[in-house]
Amino acid sequence: MEAEPAAGSAVVSAAVCGLGSGEGFVYGDGVHETASIVKVDILAALLLRAQDAGRRPTARERAHAAAMIEHSDNDAASALWQSIGGADGLDAANERFGLTSTRGGEGTLWGLTRTTAVDRLVLLRQVFGGEGELDEASRRCVQELMGRIVAGQDWGVSAAADGSAWALKNGWLPRSTTGLWIVNSIGRVTSGGRDCLVAVLSHGHATKEQGIALVEAVAREAVSVLRGNASPRGWRPLRA
Numbered sequence: 001m002e003a004e005p006a007a008g009s010a011v012v013s014a015a016v017c018g019l020g021s022g023e024g025f026v027y028g029d030g031v032h033e034t035a036s037i038v039k040v041d042i043l044a045a046l047l048l049r050a051q052d053a054g055r056r057p058t059a060r061e062r063a064h065a066a067a068m069i070e071h072s073d074n075d076a077a078s079a080l081w082q083s084i085g086g087a088d089g090l091d092a093a094n095e096r097f098g099l100t101s102t103r104g105g106e107g108t109l110w111g112l113t114r115t116t117a118v119d120r121l122v123l124l125r126q127v128f129g130g131e132g133e134l135d136e137a138s139r140r141c142v143q144e145l146m147g148r149i150v151a152g153q154d155w156g157v158s159a160a161a162d163g164s165a166w167a168l169k170n171g172w173l174p175r176s177t178t179g180l181w182i183v184n185s186i187g188r189v190t191s192g193g194r195d196c197l198v199a200v201l202s203h204g205h206a207t208k209e210q211g212i213a214l215v216e217a218v219a220r221e222a223v224s225v226l227r228g229n230a231s232p233r234g235w236r237p238l239r240a
Contacts, residue, residue, distance in 0.1 A: 016222035024238030035171030045093035120199030156185025159216035165190030183211025
């Protein structure tokens with residue numbers, strides 16, 4: 001991988017850290033459009049609003065959440081996007097979660113939310129860590145849904161896991177202006193007995209398949225760097 005890909009080639013950023021530790025590494029510093037990985041943000045924002053109201057999610061909200069995360073259903077995401085107040089609601093929740101470089105997409109365009117790989121780790125720590133704005137029931141809800149991704153959508157950071165020890169959400173979107181693909185993957189993987197949080201964001205792919213191949217290769221490299229099994233060329237320490 002190169003820190004500054006050549007013009008016209010895919011651009012990738014990534015971040016990895018050990019769950020429960022301050023150790024981590026970052027590759028690149030680009031701002032990327034989320035595509036469907038923002039659905040984790042939407043669900044986290046919804047659960048936070050429910051907590052603030054002193055209630056649990058309704059049956060309708062739970063059904064939308066399951067469809068949105070497990071099947072990446074866009075209609076469900078749009079319904080919950082409206083429920084949280086769109087970009088304003090997302091940005092308010094993300095501020096409480098500690099995200100500093102994520103901004104919700106305009107209007108109904110939740111998939112064009114912009115973010116960084118480091119911000120994805122901050123969100124993953126909210127979901128998989130033991131402390132944060134989300135209570136235990138809310139964290140468990142997101143974790144369970146991210147662990148039940150349907151076949152065909154279970155690529156991505158799972159490539160770095162030992163067996164089926166993963167929970168993830170992927171995003172993929174062809175841009176109408178260029179015809180090039182956004183391909184992203186975030187989640188928790190277990191490798192060598194260690195739980196890791198991984199985020200790989202990329203855009204500029206000629207095909208979705210090329211994007212998946214690159215994202216999976218970077219995810220494997222990220223975990224190898226964290227485990228000390230690969231030279232961290234191009235990677236830098238993650239600032240806690």
